[in-house]
Amino acid sequence: DTAVSQTPKYLVTQMGNDKSIKCEQNLGHDTMYWYKQDSKKFLKIMFSYNNKELIINETVPNRFSPKSPDKAHLNLHINSLELGDSAVYFCASSQGLPGQGNSPLHFGNGTRLTVT
Amino acid sequence: GENVEQHPSTLSVQEGDSAVIKCTYSDSASNYFPWYKQELGKRPQLIIDIRSNVGEKKDQRIAVTLNKTAKHFSLHITETQPEDSAVYFCADSGGSNYKLTFGKGTLLTVNP
Numbered sequence: 001d002t003a004v005s006q007t008p009k010y011l012v013t014q015m016g017n018d019k020s021i022k023c024e025q026n027l028g029h030d031t032m033y034w035y036k037q038d039s040k041k042f043l044k045i046m047f048s049y050n051n052k053e054l055i056i057n058e059t060v061p062n063r064f065s066p067k068s069p070d071k072a073h074l075n076l077h078i079n080s081l082e083l084g085d086s087a088v089y090f091c092a093s094s095q096g097l098p099g100q101g102n103s104p105l106h107f108g109n110g111t112r113l114t115v116t
Numbered sequence: 117g118e119n120v121e122q123h124p125s126t127l128s129v130q131e132g133d134s135a136v137i138k139c140t141y142s143d144s145a146s147n148y149f150p151w152y153k154q155e156l157g158k159r160p161q162l163i164i165d166i167r168s169n170v171g172e173k174k175d176q177r178i179a180v181t182l183n184k185t186a187k188h189f190s191l192h193i194t195e196t197q198p199e200d201s202a203v204y205f206c207a208d209s210g211g212s213n214y215k216l217t218f219g220k221g222t223l224l225t226v227n228p
Binding site: 033040041042043044045048055056090097098099100104105107108109110 | 161
């Protein structure tokens with residue numbers, strides 16, 4: 001029974017296409033995130049939602065648009081995919097905000113996106 | 117939170133030896149410092165964390181130390197085993213508390 005589940009696990013697509021990644025958590029957490037992990041394993045935050053409200057939007061191209069229909073879901077839509085978008089995208093959730101200390105991040109298993 | 121330096125980037129030890137990974141941070145208001153372990157092809161998982169009001173925390177073979185004056189914190193793994201081989205990430209919450217900023221990771225290899 002996966003706590004943070006994301007689909008699909010693998011996504012191979014061509015440049016210029018539009019794709020979506022879905023994430024759901026059954027932990028009852030208030031905060032959800034999208035992180036991007038590049039080929040060098042660097043984990044970089046993209047977006048964060050707290051109670052369905054966007055609280056973090058790092059310098060991510062406008063082609064990336066997150067949507068949180070409710071606290072348990074955070075989806076990521078990517079328009080006009082580029083080669084540089086190839087990476088592993090991790091969804092995560094936490095009970096509160098990270099700095100509160102009692103809110104560790106729980107990661108999903110990742111979506112490996114390959115743009116050809 | 118904006119700048120977390122992690123060293124070394126790779127670390128190779130013999131089984132049974134200790135391993136130490138260090139991170140430095142820049143925001144003096146940072147108050148939460150977790151460590152995550154990511155095995156090959158898997159998701160990052162929390163292994164230990166420490167808050168700024170504590171200098172050291174231990175959990176079996178893993179310990180974390182924090183030096184607020186010098187703004188650095190370290191992960192210590194004793195009696196390493198091959199299953200400890202993974203990429204380890206430090207992180208800090210920064211003063212805003214809204215996000216975790218991760219270090220660039222350390223690939224630890226424990227040789228049998």
